[in-house]
Amino acid sequence: MFPATFEYHRAQSVKEALSLLKRLGDGAKLLSGGHSLIPMMKLRLAQPSHLIDIGGVRELSQISEEGNKILIGATVTHSEIASSPLIKQKLGLLADCAAEIGDVQVRNRGTIGGSLAHADPAADYPAAVLALEAELELESEQGTRTVKAQDFFVDLMTTALRPDEILRRVVFAPIPQGAGYAYLKHPQPASGFAIVGVAALVTLGKDGSCEKVRVGITGIAPKPFRATAVESALTGKKPDSTALAAAAAHAADGVDCLSDIHASSEFRAELARVYTRRALERAIAACKP
Numbered sequence: 001m002f003p004a005t006f007e008y009h010r011a012q013s014v015k016e017a018l019s020l021l022k023r024l025g026d027g028a029k030l031l032s033g034g035h036s037l038i039p040m041m042k043l044r045l046a047q048p049s050h051l052i053d054i055g056g057v058r059e060l061s062q063i064s065e066e067g068n069k070i071l072i073g074a075t076v077t078h079s080e081i082a083s084s085p086l087i088k089q090k091l092g093l094l095a096d097c098a099a100e101i102g103d104v105q106v107r108n109r110g111t112i113g114g115s116l117a118h119a120d121p122a123a124d125y126p127a128a129v130l131a132l133e134a135e136l137e138l139e140s141e142q143g144t145r146t147v148k149a150q151d152f153f154v155d156l157m158t159t160a161l162r163p164d165e166i167l168r169r170v171v172f173a174p175i176p177q178g179a180g181y182a183y184l185k186h187p188q189p190a191s192g193f194a195i196v197g198v199a200a201l202v203t204l205g206k207d208g209s210c211e212k213v214r215v216g217i218t219g220i221a222p223k224p225f226r227a228t229a230v231e232s233a234l235t236g237k238k239p240d241s242t243a244l245a246a247a248a249a250h251a252a253d254g255v256d257c258l259s260d261i262h263a264s265s266e267f268r269a270e271l272a273r274v275y276t277r278r279a280l281e282r283a284i285a286a287c288k289p
């Protein structure tokens with residue numbers, strides 16, 4: 001399959017990419033790793049008249065630590081995140097999640113910015129980015145604004161990004177010492193995409209009860225979400241098997257689950273409950289009081 005004709009532009013800086021976006025208007029799309037956009041173009045589901053390649057923009061390709069924040073540039077690849085010593089040490093949940101994406105080729109080309117901007121409902125990162133309460137820096141020629149992960153995902157493949165904006169970087173607070181975490185997914189066997197993916201992050205208090213619980217779920221709904229009913233059901237409780245099962249039972253509360261050839265909406269809801277319980281169990285087992 002061949003995509004429709006387009007013009008290719010290679011931006012050298014964020015400034016140049018933003019100016020191209022503005023000048024070329026609605027027909028222009030940013031190209032990062034190309035592992036979502038190019039397949040869509042080949043299927044003619046997307047037909048941009050201009051591609052602005054940001055793959056060579058160095059200012060977008062860095063992982064850094066500033067004060068108590070970890071900053072990941074939009075064009076950092078899944079492989080770089082999975083193997084970065086800093087991310088493994090301070091944001092292990094994100095590194096584990098990145099390692100679960102697709103296959104080696106996808107991980108070597110695909111980028112965190114491309115994945116989050118694309119907002120495929122079956123993408124892995126959103127679950128971890130939500131559980132880690134990340135913030136996304138969006139830049140346009142008007143300036144930079146910061147959007148919480150919770151507010152970034154708006155609907156099926158729709159985000160808070162405006163057409164004239166670039167997702168510049170994703171900002172994380174490091175995982176607190178002693179916290180336990182896990183990312184578990186039920187993959188679609190051919191692509192690896194998540195039929196359900198659950199990221200859980202838990203800190204325990206001195207008495208062994210759950211002090212902070214964060215659960216991000218992807219795959220089951222048009223957009224990824226924080227399972228706040230699960231979080232509040234477990235917070236303050238001793239995480240025994242009864243409490244975990246009772247909390248996980250809320251994983252799909254109020255969610256209009258997707259249904260397709262891979263899984264019915266009922267099956268997705270059940271998978272969400274089962275994988276939430278398992279992810280919480282694993283996260284709690286990894287807590288260090």
Ligand SMILES: Cc1cc2nc3c(=O)[nH]c(=O)nc-3n(C[C@H](O)[C@H](O)[C@H](O)COP(=O)(O)OP(=O)(O)OC[C@H]3O[C@@H](n4cnc5c(N)ncnc54)[C@H](O)[C@@H]3O)c2cc1C
Binds near residue numbers: 030074100111192
């Ligand atoms: C065979 C295969 C298997 C896969 N399996 C998985 C999987 O298991 N889990 C998973 O999560 N993903 C999976 N993916 C998707 C993969 O992770 C993609 O790399 C990712 O979704 C998109 O990142 P990209 O850098 O390739 O973005 P691109 O394809 O270049 O861009 C995607 C979209 O984001 C926009 N965009 C890109 N960068 C920015 C930016 N900085 N600011 C604003 N907009 C931007 C583009 O304009 C485009 O609309 C798979 C893909 C393939 C081909």
